[in-house]
Amino acid sequence: MSLKIEIDNGSGFCFGVTTAIQKAEEELAKGNTLYCLGDIVHNGMECERLRQLGLITIDHEQMASLHNVKVLLRAHGEPPATYELARKNNIEIIDATCPVVLQLQKRIRKQYEASPSGEGASIVIFGKKGHAEVLGLVGQTQSEAIVIENFDEVSRLDFTRDIYLYSQTTKSLDEFHRIIEYIQQHISPTATFRSFDTICRNVANRMPNISSFATKHDLVLFVCGRKSSNGRVLYNECLRVNANTHMIEGPEEIDPAWLEGIETVGICGATSTPKWLMEQCRDALSNE
Numbered sequence: 039m040s041l042k043i044e045i046d047n048g049s050g051f052c053f054g055v056t057t058a059i060q061k062a063e064e065e066l067a068k069g070n071t072l073y074c075l076g077d078i079v080h081n082g083m084e085c086e087r088l089r090q091l092g093l094i095t096i097d098h099e100q101m102a103s104l105h106n107v108k109v110l111l112r113a114h115g116e117p118p119a120t121y122e123l124a125r126k127n128n129i130e131i132i133d134a135t136c137p138v139v140l141q142l143q144k145r146i147r148k149q150y151e152a153s154p155s156g157e158g159a160s161i162v163i164f165g166k167k168g169h170a171e172v173l174g175l176v177g178q179t180q181s182e183a184i185v186i187e188n189f190d191e192v193s194r195l196d197f198t199r200d201i202y203l204y205s206q207t208t209k210s211l212d213e214f215h216r217i218i219e220y221i222q223q224h225i226s227p228t229a230t231f232r233s234f235d236t237i238c239r240n241v242a243n244r245m246p247n248i249s250s251f252a253t254k255h256d257l258v259l260f261v262c263g264r265k266s267s268n269g270r271v272l273y274n275e276c277l278r279v280n281a282n283t284h285m286i287e288g289p290e291e292i293d294p295a296w297l298e299g300i301e302t303v304g305i306c307g308a309t310s311t312p313k314w315l316m317e318q319c320r321d322a323l324s325n326e
């Protein structure tokens with residue numbers, strides 16, 4: 039009997055990252071030198087593929103020493119200081135900031151302009167300190183926004199001040215809701231609290247989606263770099279619902295013994311797994 043193989047449609051790069059890569063590819067196809075500020079995606083193989091096409095990854099320090107070049111800003115977005123630097127150094131920006139992130143930056147900036155922290159309001163961002171997207175968000179508030187990384191940090195907020203709560207797009211919805219609840223219970227009656235659910239469903243919905251995908255197959259191959267933390271979470275979810283799940287970094291790790299007595303294989307991966315890598319795994323299976 040022939041093996042049925044399905045690649046999970048919902049796995050792989052989100053549309054923000056896919057669009058950024060397309061923009062880079064279009065620009066490189068014109069034969070132009072293109073710099074990218076930070077890794078375009080958290081996947082070594084994809085970064086290497088783009089490097090071979092000519093993409094040069096730089097950090098902020100290197101950008102400061104460049105003039106009259108083109109620099110691509112990746113999906114995570116950048117704070118205003120990066121745009122100012124580009125203006126100063128006559129750098130042309132290819133802005134691949136994800137529209138969802140751009141929208142969030144604008145909302146935070148508007149809120150900050152309407153109620154700067156000097157007037158007794160706190161803009162709070164639930165996110166990872168130092169993460170590129172969070173730096174871009176904090177940058178909208180002259181660095182005055184308070185970042186809380188997890189539920190345990192919420193208690194240190196000043197509940198006598200107005201609180202406007204936002205979230206990094208990739209954080210957990212459950213934890214965000216716990217934080218909202220805690221603030222609602224502790225906010226002073228004289229202060230205002232407003233929360234804005236800015237979590238991107240592209241990532242938040244992956245957990246339930248991947249879990250129903252994994253239950254459908256006899257064998258699940260979860261394709262992902264072993265260092266990806268998001269990958270580990272999604273892999274564990276697949277394993278929870280289907281014990282016959284294996285994490286692999288590429289087609290070379292497929293063990294033919296796994297296929298014995300198997301009729302259907304589901305191939306899925308993390309948000310940082312390139313589609314082409316899942317396709318390579320499918321092709322390797324087809325050749326078994």
Ligand code: SF4
Pocket residue numbers: 052053054055113114136137138139207208238239240241
């Ligand atoms: S906001 Fe959503 S679509 Fe955009 S880069 Fe983040 S995860 Fe991807």
